[in-house]
Amino acid sequence: MNRLSADKRQQIVALLQAGHSDLGIQRRVGVSRATANRYRKQLGLPGYRTTESSPACRHGHPFPENAARDNNGWLYCRECRRACARARYQPAQPDEIAIVRAVAGDPPDRLTPRERTAAIVRLEVRSLSARVIAERVHCNPRTVHRARSESREVVAA
Numbered sequence: 001m002n003r004l005s006a007d008k009r010q011q012i013v014a015l016l017q018a019g020h021s022d023l024g025i026q027r028r029v030g031v032s033r034a035t036a037n038r039y040r041k042q043l044g045l046p047g048y049r050t051t052e053s054s055p056a057c058r059h060g061h062p063f064p065e066n067a068a069r070d071n072n073g074w075l076y077c078r079e080c081r082r083a084c085a086r087a088r089y090q091p092a093q094p095d096e097i098a099i100v101r102a103v104a105g106d107p108p109d110r111l112t113p114r115e116r117t118a119a120i121v122r123l124e125v126r127s128l129s130a131r132v133i134a135e136r137v138h139c140n141p142r143t144v145h146r147a148r149s150e151s152r153e154v155v156a157a
């Protein structure tokens, strides 16, 4: 009936005794949470609950380095919060049509700084003067000079 290898059974018992969660055992050993829980009951260990003294969060980030409490006293994992913020952050993509229009000398009413810089860089390639570029993109010649030096920094880096 028992199809688990002795090696895996030993691993499960060791992880349970080290205080790991059923999910943590599922991820480390590759057995289901139900199996981990069956072993937990056989050993007479209490059900797992994430606390500051847990070895890791539910996603395997080590505790207590990543353990923190919010203003309401709830425990959370710093690394999970960071991963969540990273997943949500989406940088604004420059509008290609706006760039092309700016290069052609007919920019839309509003250009984002990134779009303006992209248009300036494309006009730079045609070796136009800063004043001419500024007229095309509808910006100050100083902006052209700044974009020029910034793009050189990017190339150098």
Ligand SMILES: [Zn+2]
Pocket (backbone or CB within 6 Å): 057, 058, 059, 060, 061, 066, 077, 078, 079, 080
């Ligand atoms: Zn985490």
